[in-house]
Amino acid sequence: MKITSRKFALMALSAALLLSGCKTMDIQTAVQHTGNLARSFSQDVTPQQEQKMGDDSAALLLGSAPLVKNAALQRYVNQVGQWIAGQTGRNDIEWRFGVLETNNVNAFAAPAGYIFVTKGLLQRLNDESELAGILAHEIGHVLKGHYVQSMLKKDRAAALGGLATSIAQSQGKGKGEIGGALVNVSRGVYSSGLDKDDEYQADRIGVVLAARAGYDPFGLPRVLQMYAVSTGQSGFELLFSTHPGADERLEKLATAMGDKFDRLESGSLKNTAAFSRQRAAVGGPRH
Secondary structure: OOOOHHHHHHHHHHHHHHHOOOOHHHHHHHOOOOOOOOOOOOOOOOHHHHHHHHHHHHHHHHHHOOEOOOHHHHHHHHHHHHHHHOOOOOOOOOOEEEEEOOOOOOEEEEOOOEEEEEHHHHOOOOOHHHHHHHHHHHHHHHHOOHHHHHHHHHHHHHHHHHHHHHHHHHOOOOOOOOOHHHHHHHHHHHHHOOOHHHHHHHHHHHHHHHHHOOEOOOHHHHHHHHHHOOOOOOOOHHHHHHOOOHHHHHHHHHHHHOOOOHHHHOOOEOOOHHHHHHHHHOOOOOO
């Protein structure tokens, strides 16, 4: 496997964290209630069914906004995302990352490892650690099964029935529009957003995973600060309608983090030339 200079730098940073006494488990326990990252959600949904839920949900998101037609950008975001996902210990998930062609400011996850950020969000980021924090937050949603649980909570019968229909269609045993009831449930979840506690938990996991990967752990809090001062700005409408207030998220995250991550900030990775180059390619920065 080819190791780029960027990946080598991240590997060196992670090693330095370990040698300095900041062991992986020490970082994880620094944020309360992060929990085990093993699959622990609804037993009603098998990994195979979760995959189908993810496939249909990703198709729904891509139907709303296609991927940006920039192979270098997509490759870069995948490299960052894969490095962070590698810190989870979840080798059973096929992680896939992409940038959506829309000026709306948002990020999305779908079951089974699909992660998307919008071009509008990427344009407003200042450095790679902020991107890392966002991707790590969305990875947290997948790890804890937040979208699966939300679909079941919203309409359990439609979700499970739609799942069975969707699987039958994929096997050539059924007819009708792809996704059917399952896609309708997914659409409802993306329209209304997740529970506040899910977002708070994903914030905590995001900080932990970014720190494990050698990034500045305050990247995600800086993004939340950007959200907090962007009320009323064009492009943020969907984000604000589907997420708890940024000020509230910052307060919760600050309480959880305390001063436990302060010693990691100075020795961690904040930005790379690759980030600046790729953000410029999509017209950033925009503030």
